[in-house]
Amino acid sequence: MVSVAIHKFSSCDGCQLAFLNAGQDLITLSNMVEIVNFAEAGIVDTRAKADIAFVEGSISTPEDLERISDIRHNSNYLITIGACATAGGLQALRNLANGKEWIADIYATADTISALPTSTPISDHVKVDLELWGCPVSTRQVFTAIRSLLFDVLPRDEHDKLCLECKRQGVSCVMVTQGIPCMGPVTRTGCGALCPRHGRDCYACYGPAENPNTDALGKRFAGLGLVSGQIAARFHFINSASPDFRQAGLNWKDKGNDG
């Protein structure tokens, strides 16, 4: 039987809910594979060997660093789930600041906190076989990936822009109708255009799409009245450490500093 492990690093645990919220499919899955580690469901063996390992969370502490190389060693196919594991997550905002100072500013006994100065994606440290984006990932994404692997087929990379899905869903564009600065044109599809379906802008929790034109979108935001700092903040949010968004945000920050 194929063995599956679900590991957690620095994260909110939300991506693991993609499994727990699966209902009947979780029961079906547990009859098809052996789940060897899944702390949130009470199965704990972090050193278990696994055919497929899902990794949630970013590398944010010295302990994370050690554990991820063990997991890589014990796993055949390693899949990151969510913004944290795939791009460093919201907590990677500290990479753009002085992480040590932040901790000292907030906590009374900062010296008892052992944290790396940066939060980094799993792929910065070990080889990753598949990345599933999203904050959080959905049940559909993880189960589609598992099903493909059980068929010995490589899972399909969903990297088109959100806009195309937004149009498939019949949503009237919030940017065109209301001038709301939407990140959809540079954001990876996968969520079913959740936010525009509810009349609000996408804030790019699925990270950058392939071939993203962050410059042109930033200029459009400026045309809608956003100042440089606000444009930078659109890119430096959930996926600030993904290279495309990181650079776009820094460029707009620079423009702000130039006056």
Next chain:
Amino acid sequence: MSQDTDQTRLDYLDRPQFQSLLDVLQDAGFRCVGPQVSDHAIVFEEISYVGQLPTGMVDRQGPGRYTLKDTGTGRFFYWVSGPQALKPHLFLPREVLWQVDRDDDGKLHFSSACGQPQGVAFIGVRSCDLAALDLLDRHFLQGDYVDSAYQSRRQQIFIIAVNCARSAETCFCHSTGDGPQVRGGGYDLLLSELDEGFIITSGSSKGDEILVRLPLRASTNQQHEQVRQELVSAEQQQRSLPSTDLNEKLMSQLEHPRWDDLQERCLSCGNCTAVCPTCFCHSEIDHPGLNGMTSEHIREWDSCFTSGHSYIHGHVLRDDTRKRYRQWLTHKLATWHDQYQRSGCVGCGRCITWCPVGIDLTEEVAVICGGDAHG
């Protein structure tokens, strides 16, 4: 009765009687789909009573901009267009084409997922929409491979077209020869709207059957004259294409520097192709059930702005936006002629309005075909 009526010409429906049209259609078994205001735009959704129509609404359109305004008039069709019209109802954004089941012996059983759709009456279809429908028909229904999913829906529809009393700022159908007046056929009923009512004519035997059941009276020559005048004013459009056949011109400009400029501005987001009423590109994916005993084969809208569109065995042919935009424009306006004997553009202006960064193909064509190499 005034002197200029022609009593043999029963073609006028008073505005307060418009509900009777919906009632008769529903009584004839049609589900009515018509314009409504939803999410700040005019969209085509199911309607059953007149109160759901966008009374008095007009659309203000520009590159990357769409707003609605209530003019306070009683007109139902004073707006021009929304993001979509017929396309998503005939060529569905996503649909299961077939399904396969594995039985206990491991044998596979394939079955079509196409159902028997109910008749749909579309109310408020424009001249450009009819021209686009004709193009979709050429693509999906002609030649050796008829698309049965499209065909089953296409055969069930009843079209109530409407002449445009005004044009949007983004319209250029007059220069493509596709509007604003409905000429030729393609509809079952045709409306021309006036303040107090509608001149209504039939274009098919199905249309005749509905028409005879409506409480019509004779129209006046003055009413016909007013319709004519509004159509003439709707023809005064701000945008145009230089020719209905740009095949040679565009194909001789494949290295024009303007394509590089477009690479800088275009988001490669595919909104233009999704709203274009003639774009038909799609991709197909399989969605297996978790237990591996069933699988669905799904077709969904794709676009020449995705990398998958030109992916061939480990290689993406159009790997940058320059090539993707060039593919879009040269297919739509040039090589479409080789494929379907006319341009793929009906001048609806949707790609201009719904482009998040307001790229205007009429402007791009003017530069690329106009010899102004530095744009």
